[in-house]
Amino acid sequence: MSAKNTAQPKNPAFDYTKYRPFAFAPKITNRTWCDKTITKAPIWTSVDLRDGNQALIEPMSIEQKMRFFKTLVDVGFKEIEIGFPSAAQVEYDFTRQLIEGGHVPDDVTLQVLVQAREHLIRRTFESLKGARRAIVHVYNSTSKVQRDKVYQKNYDEITEIAVQGATFLRDLAKEYPETEWVFEYSPESFSQTETDFAVSVCDAVCQVWRPDLGQQVIFNLPSTVESSTPNVYADQVEYFCQNLPMRKHVIVSLHTHNDRGCAVAASELGLMAGADRIEGTLFGNGERTGNMDIMVMAMNMYSQGVNPELDFSNMSEIAQVVSECNQLPIHPRHPYVGELVFTAFSGSHQDAIKKSLDFNEKHSEETQGVWDVAYLPIDPAHIGRGYQDVVRINSQSGKGGVAYILQRDFGFNLPRWTQIDFSRVVQNEAESRQTELTSDDIITIFEKTYLQQNTLALQNYQINNDENEVTFNGKIVKNGETLAINGKGNGVLSAFVAGVSEQLGKNIHVINYAEHALTQNDVTSTDANAVSYLQLNVDGEIYSGIGTCSSTVSAMLKATLSALAQAGV
Structure with a gap:
């Protein structure tokens, strides 16, 4: 039995007893997600320009946003959350520039975020005037901690905020009939909300929007603060999908954060649990520890033979745009994109x-x-x-x-x-x-x-082939002294080694030999097109040598001298 770790923290403030286990796991006995695999890409939605942008030390300029937007389009995103136009003038102006400047491809849908307040929703619709298709994403917080301590409201009062927001969206959208409107609602902090209450709130929103009558609706389930293991989040998603009365008429979307370092895993399991759509950012930028990294999740699918329907074939260029616009470095160990992730030192x-x-x-x-x-x-x-x-x-x-x-x-x-x-x-x-x-x-x-040892050098030689024997006659230079090499053997190498052995007074035997054509000589300091590798036994010790030359025979002889130089003869 291993010894129990009884070490005490040096800082008494490091006190785990201040925390409690996660309390919002739904009771689900017929879960199916654990028997499924991901076989197709979800609907991807980038929130880099909104959720990612709000987390930057210096938010992006319009120029940076435009550069980032075009990169997202090139990657293949069909839904892009571009900002919070009711919250800041720069967000409003960027939205107008995209629409009025004709920068939005016909197959790309703009998405914007807004709180469930009438004047903010009205401003949001004004910003989107003229858009071909747009998603208006409204939210209010539903978690217990926010209900009790931030808003101090009960279930019914929180539900009423959601219903009012949904009503404002429905009514104001009618003033802009030229646009195809998609409504999205997030019970913010879904991950810390009792799941049955999240279902109840979303059902109340359904009664306003009536997706069963044709209105396009997205329910987004944020892990606003990641508070549990990914399997629990998957249970929450599956419970929601099983119990929402109008589930078959809506798109279920996930928006996970990385507080526990499991955002990608949570989204993957949530997709198995029944979700249709994923929100996230490239390389995981976002509040605190960041949003779910869409690139990682997409490349995870790619590595399993599933078409991610996003194009990361030019990863370095994408990384440069993201890093420069976010003004944040990319960690060298970041999956798929980091400088060292394909590097082996071991x-x-x-x-x-x-x-x-x-x-x-x-x-x-x-x-x-x-x-x-x-x-x-x-x-x-x-x-x-x-x-x-x-x-x-x-x-x-x-x-x-x-x-x-x-x-x-x-x-x-x-x-x-x-x-x-x-x-x-x-x-x-x-x-x-x-x-x-x-x-x-x-x-x-x-x-x-x-290749550059200078103690032994081949000067000139002549080879004679008799019927059963090869004779080698030549000269080598040893430390400036010219030595005659004369030897016989069953091949050029054995004849040369025999002559060298006799001249130097050494017991020399060939152990291993290999050669090949050198086809990349333009990147070395040699002008050779043949290389020979030789291993010699010199007086009982083993030495290796390598020789290069335009002639295979000369390369072999130089390899012999290289090995002898290693031996110090």
Whole structure:
């Protein structure tokens, strides 16, 4: 049995007894959401320009809003909440500019937010004059804490506020018959409202709007403050869907926040629980810990083979617009978009990635193009990210990562035994520098270690092929001294090694040899098109060498001298 943690907090103010378990979970015994999966995209609604904007230290200018709006359209949003036009002149002006300037595509619907107060609703309808189609989103808070402590009103009084707001919307919309109106109502703080009361309030709104007679209606169920585990929120949503009398005539929408770090999970489970529509922001900007991140939820679907109906193929450009307009950085570990999310520093991870990619390339017919790579949930290239993001080298990296970079960036396909040898060199360098090594650092170390040793050099040679034997006659330069190399063997390499062994007085044997064409030599400091890898046993010790040249034979001989230089002969 493990020991119980009895540590006491250093600060007595850190007192968990001040809190109580979540109290608003509905009693639901016939839940179905836990047996479902997400198979199609919901209706997506961006609230970046309203809910996201109100949470910024410096709210967006009209110019920034316009830039952001056009990005949302490019991504594929068909419903965009653009602001709170009754609350600020800049919001009103932006709404008018969108409509009067013809910036709203025919398949995009504007959405605006307003409190359930007549003069604010009237101002809202004025701002939308001339819109082809618009969603007017009215709300009032229904939670127990707000009823008791903020408004000090009972159930009936809170319900009356909702009914009055719904009535104002219904009546004022008739003054603008040129626009196709959609009515949306949020029992704000739905997550902290008794679910049966939320159903009751929304049913009262239904009696005013009459979706059963053709009025388009959305009921939005906000997790305004995330207060429970996602499964409880899913129960609340399913209870609502099961018990709202006019459920089949309305769209049920979700709007989750991230106070517990579970906004995406809550929306995913809520979608399984019966919701049709999702509100959120790109990259999760919003009050406190933020809104639900639509990009993450959409890409989660994408990674499961479900069409998200949003286009994030140009993720870096989208991220730049969002970051600049919000004036907020994007965390390097942010799912899908962060600088480091496809990066592996761990040696074992790098090795698994390299082997997976190699396998897929060699077995393309077998894999049929289906993405299945260790540690990479999606192909970075699908969202405009390069494979340069995948493997980066520090002191924790291993042979697989180093080999991957040399192959990807410079065309060197190191055999395993050379990978092991060179990874030790790289690790020592990374530990010495105490920093990450770049691709340029790796090739510099590689060339210095194997290709630019200056103790041994090949000068000239002649090869004679007899019927059963190869004779090598040539010269090498050792520390400025020219040495004659004469040897015989069953091949050029064995003849050269025999001659070198005799001249240097060393016991030398070839253990491993590999070669390949070097097709990416334009990115290295060499002008070679052939590379040879050699592993030698020199007086009982193992050394690796690499040689490059336009001639395969010369590359092989240079690799031998490279290994001998490692041996210090």
